[in-house]
Amino acid sequence: MAASPARHGSGAVWGLGVNTRRDNAIVTADLWVRGGSSAAVSSPSGRVAQWRSASIVAPRLKRRAPLPAAIVLRETESELSFLQEPSDVIAVRDRPLMLHCQVRGEEPVAISWRKNGAPLAAGGRIRVLLNGTLLIGSFQKRRDGGDGDVGEYDCAAQNRYGMLVSRKAKVALASLPKFYTHPASMSVDEGGVARFQCQINGVPEAQITWERDRQPLDTGDSRYTLLPMGVLQVTGVRQADAGVFRCVATNIANTRYSHEATLNITGTTASYKEPVILSGPQNLTITVHQTAILECIATGNPKPIVSWSRLDGRSIGVEGIQVLGTGNLMISDVSLQHSGVYVCSANRPGTRMRRTALGRLVVQAPPEFLQWPQSVSKTAGGSAVFTCVAQGVPEPHLIWLKNGKVLMPGHNVKLTNNNR
Structure with a gap:
């Protein structure tokens, strides 16, 4: 579906363009505005992509100078762009954590950090290094009803042209709680099939291994199949397979053992x-x-x-x-x-x-941009259009930012398509 551009009494021009594809949703969004903006795109799965900034520059003109009719596209080194953005990370309690933020643009460039959308004050355990990296000297878990250092972090870069905000990096605390599913004892005919399962929610995901009679299981036997969801399958069982089984979960936070389960072999059946x-x-x-x-x-x-x-x-x-x-x-x-x-x-x-x-x-499929906004040079009072096209599954949701803040529609700003 597409709507032709319309002109309103205020002089602002806006339009709507939609382009979708069944197997990988494509989203087009236009921004008609006076000002400078950047943008981000996210999907219901929580994945976020962000493009480099685009800006509008209004040249200074002498009085009574005629307004130029042309829009000049340009891209200069003065505009801010990220060389490295913070990424999702899993921290270990009481250990240091670093989140990186490297920016290119005309100096001076000021780097600041936010946690869960609020400015993050440096001091004590928390420092911002000269290269923009955020250093948390000793990562702390939640306490006094708070989340401790767990949360979403982003960095903001600002120079005289404006502000650019990075993607949000999710910082989680490594953990390994108790098993919520333990293997169950079973009796199997010789030559039959046995299946054990254990389940645990680890951050990061735990590595699962198995023991029989408290000795590491010989996984070189082709009759034993280990699946990543904590499943152990034994086919063509023999008397030698009888014993007590348990699984072992390990990650950077801890090691845990499941309850034990007994495998009994009942004998051969020809029925x-x-x-x-x-x-x-x-x-x-x-x-x-x-x-x-x-x-x-x-x-x-x-x-x-x-x-x-x-x-x-x-x-x-x-x-x-x-x-x-x-x-x-x-x-x-x-x-x-x-x-x-x-x-x-x-x-x-x-x-x-x-x-x-x-x-x-x-x-x-995580969101990705197919078309980025382009910077323009405009005279005061003129109109400019920024267009972006993104795709992903599920369909991405587009968000426009101006100097690091979410841009809301107004008398001189029109947002079209998918900016819900």
Whole structure:
């Protein structure tokens, strides 16, 4: 949808342009304004991108000098731009933390920092180095009902042309609370399938390993499959697999052990058993270029054959596709085209008897700019237009900033499309 530019009595000109694409939403936004602005774009997933600033310069004119009709596009070294912006980081309690901020532009350039939108006062544990880096000498966790040093930080650079604000960097505290899911004891026929799972919320994500009888598990055995979501699968179980299992979670904050679970082997069975899917794929949301693992483990006698398909009938393909263990699907370097509902089927050999389980894979793309605003030189009283185009999944939300502050529509400012 597009609307032709309209001219209003105030002399301000504004318009609306929308351009969308189904697989990767494209957002176009125009800003018609007198003044200088920069912009940022974010998505519901919390990811944010920001472009370099664009400015409007009104040249000084002698009295009664005629107003030039042309708009002059220009880009100079006087304008501020970031060489390095602060990035998301996980801090460790009582250890130092640094957030970097490097800016290019005409000197002098003043660097300041904000936490959760409020100015951050330097002093004591908190210092701003000469190169603009923020140093927190000893990171502290929440206390007295506050969040301590945890929060969102951004740096602001200012010179005589205006102010430019960086992306927001999320600073979290490393932690490893107790397990919220522990492995459960089970009895399995010899030759059958065993599955244990433990779950824990760690920051950063904990590395999970397993022990049997309090000794590290031999993961070189092809019958053992470890999945990143804290799952241990054992296929073709033997008497030697019997024992007490537990998982170990480790990250930079701590190491924790789960409760113990016993695996009992009950003996060989020759009786017929219909296919059963012990655990099927779970709904999963990830970002492009990450790896997706969809679990599917089945048991039965005779041993069922596990296969995968898409509910929409499209081919899964072969590039980047791998089967882990006896039926888990791994997709490396996922793209938007991998989004969909996946079907795991457990078939009894030689028959049409089967069991199925479904899981939805959602692939998101972080916001990125396709078109940036350009700086212009304008006479006082004239009109200028800044245009940006961004794409991402989900559809990004565009935000305009002027000298580091969110720009709101007014009598001389018009914002179009997606500036909700």
